[in-house]
Amino acid sequence: MAYQALYRQWRPMNFSEMVGQELVVTALRNQVQSGRIAHAYLFCGSRGTGKTSTAKILARAVNCENPQDGDACGECESCRRLQSDSSFDLLEYDAASNSKVDDMREILETVQYPPQFGRYKVYIIDEVHMLSANAFNALLKTLEEPPGHMLFVLATTEPHKVPATILSRCQRYDFGRIPAEKIAGRLREAVAGAGVEATDGALQRIARAAEGGMRDALSILDMCIGYGQTVDEELVRRVLGASDRSFLFRFAEALANEDPATVLALIDELMREGREPAVFAREIAGHLRNLLIAKNCPDEFPRLMELTAEDAAEYIGQAEALSGTRLMSMIDLFMAVDSQLRFAASPRIALESAALHACLRTGEEDTAALVERVAELEKKLAVLQERIASGTVTVQKAEPRQAPAAPREDNKPKPVGDKDMLKIWKDAMGILAKSSPGAFGFLSAGRLADAQNGRFTWEPKENANPFSAEYLRRPEQHAMIEKALAEAAGAECVFVIGERSAAAQPTRPDDGLKEIYETFGAGNVIVQEN
Numbered sequence: 001m002a003y004q005a006l007y008r009q010w011r012p013m014n015f016s017e018m019v020g021q022e023l024v025v026t027a028l029r030n031q032v033q034s035g036r037i038a039h040a041y042l043f044c045g046s047r048g049t050g051k052t053s054t055a056k057i058l059a060r061a062v063n064c065e066n067p068q069d070g071d072a073c074g075e076c077e078s079c080r081r082l083q084s085d086s087s088f089d090l091l092e093y094d095a096a097s098n099s100k101v102d103d104m105r106e107i108l109e110t111v112q113y114p115p116q117f118g119r120y121k122v123y124i125i126d127e128v129h130m131l132s133a134n135a136f137n138a139l140l141k142t143l144e145e146p147p148g149h150m151l152f153v154l155a156t157t158e159p160h161k162v163p164a165t166i167l168s169r170c171q172r173y174d175f176g177r178i179p180a181e182k183i184a185g186r187l188r189e190a191v192a193g194a195g196v197e198a199t200d201g202a203l204q205r206i207a208r209a210a211e212g213g214m215r216d217a218l219s220i221l222d223m224c225i226g227y228g229q230t231v232d233e234e235l236v237r238r239v240l241g242a243s244d245r246s247f248l249f250r251f252a253e254a255l256a257n258e259d260p261a262t263v264l265a266l267i268d269e270l271m272r273e274g275r276e277p278a279v280f281a282r283e284i285a286g287h288l289r290n291l292l293i294a295k296n297c298p299d300e301f302p303r304l305m306e307l308t309a310e311d312a313a314e315y316i317g318q319a320e321a322l323s324g325t326r327l328m329s330m331i332d333l334f335m336a337v338d339s340q341l342r343f344a345a346s347p348r349i350a351l352e353s354a355a356l357h358a359c360l361r362t363g364e365e366d367t368a369a370l371v372e373r374v375a376e377l378e379k380k381l382a383v384l385q386e387r388i389a390s391g392t393v394t395v396q397k398a399e400p401r402q403a404p405a406a407p408r409e410d411n412k413p414k415p416v417g418d419k420d421m422l423k424i425w426k427d428a429m430g431i432l433a434k435s436s437p438g439a440f441g442f443l444s445a446g447r448l449a450d451a452q453n454g455r456f457t458w459e460p461k462e463n464a465n466p467f468s469a470e471y472l473r474r475p476e477q478h479a480m481i482e483k484a485l486a487e488a489a490g491a492e493c494v495f496v497i498g499e500r501s502a503a504a505q506p507t508r509p510d511d512g513l514k515e516i517y518e519t520f521g522a523g524n525v526i527v528q529e530n
């Protein structure tokens, strides 16, 4: 026997065999049972979600001589004829290849003739949105005066392209993406049927890669089985290669981590698999756009993108690591790859250049990110003020700080009044935000521990990235900070990086201030004795 592709082998033959689409199945079954069949149905949904299979199941059910609970019996004359795909009562067309009006007229001319055998003559038109305007007009005339034996099932991935006049004459059913769990369950059955071994992890991975489409999932499993009798995660990863959606997540994660080494390694992987740089640039731009939408409307996201809740959660999770401004500038970078291809020495270089720029933020983006952060802080401030007013948070007076170390003898600063310290620090931070966003960022992530006589002692936060202090200790950064302080103070200042003293910590009365530090960034808060 010739090998039959899994998705053909596992195509559901009746409503009971359908995986997912419970609402659609229940509604259609009820209609068959009650005999209230419409003349035209519109099945909407992304590819591989079961639109055509359901149309064929419906065709069998409405024609079955002995239906069981609204489902075809599979045994009567009508069922056997319709299952053999040779019945003249079930006609299937792909509008993508029949968009000329003549073809449509020819099809519609046959509508007047009654079914050869069963009760209904069923016309399935796939990708119906591809029909020309004339073809739609011809179809509309038929839908306006449907012969009693006529049943049209129009299937589309893009219902918004179907004219309203057609839509209003159809019963519409939306086919959602099938949850990965359910797809994995069907894959498990297919694996057992094919007599091969597969790990759960491998099936989960296939199910997720198929993004809610059963046909794609079974096709991927088919490819894996082609490689051997044991399907494990490693094999799935190799079969999917860089076309896997998880590759886009890995790539975006490397961008979010500002990790050029990983980004370049991933581009190398793409190239070795013979992928087209420009195509990938569009894919990653699309992925970043999804993240931007996930970030801005997380509640609406699953519906907008027609994603399962678990897939949507993955996007929303990744979006957390990236600011909206950064996402937008990264999208611009990857969208520009196409136009840069003309000037780049090679498409790969254009892609790498965009990816590296996306990794290494420019000062401009940082300023924009800063604006965003300030807006966020303002929101938190409003909340905090409310909470202080309502007494949920109390602000305690600070205990005296530990005594500062003696000023550097070789560089004794001119006296700067203690009163101005807070203002000087704030002004200096403002200067640094423009001149050295890196230093500003790291300083904001720590706290000003002490400020006296022009000597500013800054401490990293608990559990801070050890790199922050190291970065601020670099001579050029250190000089930049002292320069900003001097500019703000109008006098020479000293910047010192303090070590967190373990002994000093327990006595710090910071519990009431903790929230303030966390809200504003400790670097922006100075505790002064009255």
Ligand SMILES: [Zn+2]
Pocket: 063, 064, 065, 066, 067, 072, 073, 074, 075, 076, 077, 078, 079
């Ligand atoms: Zn039957």
